[in-house]
Amino acid sequence: MHTQTEVGYNSKVEGDVVITRLDAAINWFRVHSLWPMPMGLACCAIELMGTGASRFDIARFGAEVMRFSPRQSDVMIVAGTVTYKMALVVKRIYEQMAEPKWVIAMGACASTGGMYRSYAVLQGVDRILPVDVYVAGCPPRPEALLDALIRLQQQVRREPVISTLKRPGPALVKA
Amino acid sequence: MNPVDHARKLRERFGELFSEPIEFRGEISLQLIDSERIADVCTFAKQDLGFNYLVDISSLDNYGDDPRFTVVYHLYGLGHHCYLRIKTSVSEEKCEVPTVTGVWRTANWHEREIYDMMGIRFRGHPDLRRILMWEGYPYFPLRKDFPLAGKSSNVPEVAFTEPAPMAGGPFTTIAGGKDAVAREPRVRIPETDSLELNARVERRQDIKDAHGENFGPGPIEPKK
Numbered sequence: 001m002h003t004q005t006e007v008g009y010n011s012k013v014e015g016d017v018v019i020t021r022l023d024a025a026i027n028w029f030r031v032h033s034l035w036p037m038p039m040g041l042a043c044c045a046i047e048l049m050g051t052g053a054s055r056f057d058i059a060r061f062g063a064e065v066m067r068f069s070p071r072q073s074d075v076m077i078v079a080g081t082v083t084y085k086m087a088l089v090v091k092r093i094y095e096q097m098a099e100p101k102w103v104i105a106m107g108a109c110a111s112t113g114g115m116y117r118s119y120a121v122l123q124g125v126d127r128i129l130p131v132d133v134y135v136a137g138c139p140p141r142p143e144a145l146l147d148a149l150i151r152l153q154q155q156v157r158r159e160p161v162i163s164t165l166k167r168p169g170p171a172l173v174k175a
Numbered sequence: 176m177n178p179v180d181h182a183r184k185l186r187e188r189f190g191e192l193f194s195e196p197i198e199f200r201g202e203i204s205l206q207l208i209d210s211e212r213i214a215d216v217c218t219f220a221k222q223d224l225g226f227n228y229l230v231d232i233s234s235l236d237n238y239g240d241d242p243r244f245t246v247v248y249h250l251y252g253l254g255h256h257c258y259l260r261i262k263t264s265v266s267e268e269k270c271e272v273p274t275v276t277g278v279w280r281t282a283n284w285h286e287r288e289i290y291d292m293m294g295i296r297f298r299g300h301p302d303l304r305r306i307l308m309w310e311g312y313p314y315f316p317l318r319k320d321f322p323l324a325g326k327s328s329n330v331p332e333v334a335f336t337e338p339a340p341m342a343g344g345p346f347t348t349i350a351g352g353k354d355a356v357a358r359e360p361r362v363r364i365p366e367t368d369s370l371e372l373n374a375r376v377e378r379r380q381d382i383k384d385a386h387g388e389n390f391g392p393g394p395i396e397p398k399k
Contacts, residue, residue, distance in 0.1 A: 084308065084309055084312070084334060084336055085307065085308060085309045087334065088309060088333075088334055113339060116339075117323070117324065117339040117340065117341050118323065118324075118325065118339055119314075119316045119321070119322075119323065119324065119325025119326070119336070119338075119339065120307070120308065120316070120325070121339065123337065123339050123340065127337075
């Protein structure tokens with residue numbers, strides 16, 4: 001007598017399972033809860049607040065938890081003019097953030113020094129930090145910042161997690 | 176009591192230390208000959224003349240003149256509502272005046288700012304550190320011989336500065352240009368500047384600026 005046995009996965013018995021790669025799973029967690037470090041230094045910070053408030057609602061993208069402690073945040077949003085005096089503080093706070101960490105340079109000043117061609121202003125925060133996304137505008141609209149966040153999410157989604165974790169030194173050092 | 180009376184009393188008390196008061200639009204300026212006496216003068220102005228509010232201390236760089244610097248004290252009396260301005264000269268070699276923090280405590284930050292920007296030291300100041308630039312910055316940026324773009328400096332493990340790219344000068348747009356391209360300074364090529372502008376800028380005769388000059392660049396001579 002020939003009996004029929006079901007080979008393979010029986011969802012009725014074993015429940016719902018999703019098969020994926022570990023990289024994709026970890027990145028999925030990260031992408032949808034990027035906690036920002038609001039580095040509000042000038043008028044861009046006002047737009048940053050607008051982005052966080054109800055009208056534009058950055059919570060739709062999982063980044064509503066503005067952490068004022070660098071140790072609890074993932075992405076530093078440098079919003080405003082970085083003077084040389086403040087650059088010391090920005091650098092220090094960035095170094096206090098736990099890996100993995102990302103940086104959004106919001107607005108003309110944080111990206112390039114903007115209109116402040118002056119002895120007192122750092123000509124772009126990328127001279128002291130590795131910037132992942134630049135946002136144009138003076139100040140940028142909240143939509144532009146949301147777009148930058150989405151682009152950062154796309155970037156984070158593609159990052160190789162496991163291979164970089166195995167590498168010695170700080171994780172996610174850009175190769 | 177009006178500012179003239181206050182100035183007269185100061186001159187009665189300190190005699191030849193002050194030059195003739197200069198009046199401009201109802202405000203009195205006095206030049207103090209000996210900057211070493213500034214603290215005594217300010218003590219007298221506060222305690223006997225009622226100038227209980229130090230509005231500001233500022234400094235000037237008369238580059239090329241001797242003495243090079245001028246320190247200006249803006250005094251105000253909340254009781255009698257009079258302003259008084261005391262100026263005193265500081266030479267480049269000395270570059271030091273007595274502090275007035277003992278008279279008005281608010282002078283603390285004013286004097287720190289002058290030290291930071293102009294490099295004038297204040298003898299007896301309780302905490303003479305830089306206030307705007309970072310600690311260890313080697314220059315005094317508001318001096319006339321300091322370029323707007325800044326100079327490069329590097330203090331290892333602390334901070335660095337680099338000259339800012341000025342892209343042909345301070346960012347000044349040209350009023351009256353026909354379009355954004357004509358008004359925008361960064362797109363101009365210095366060699367062809369005047370020709371470009373002649374071709375592009377429409378001169379506005381109907382708009383005048385504060386000095387009565389026609390707005391806009393006017394007729395432009397080609398560059399030699």
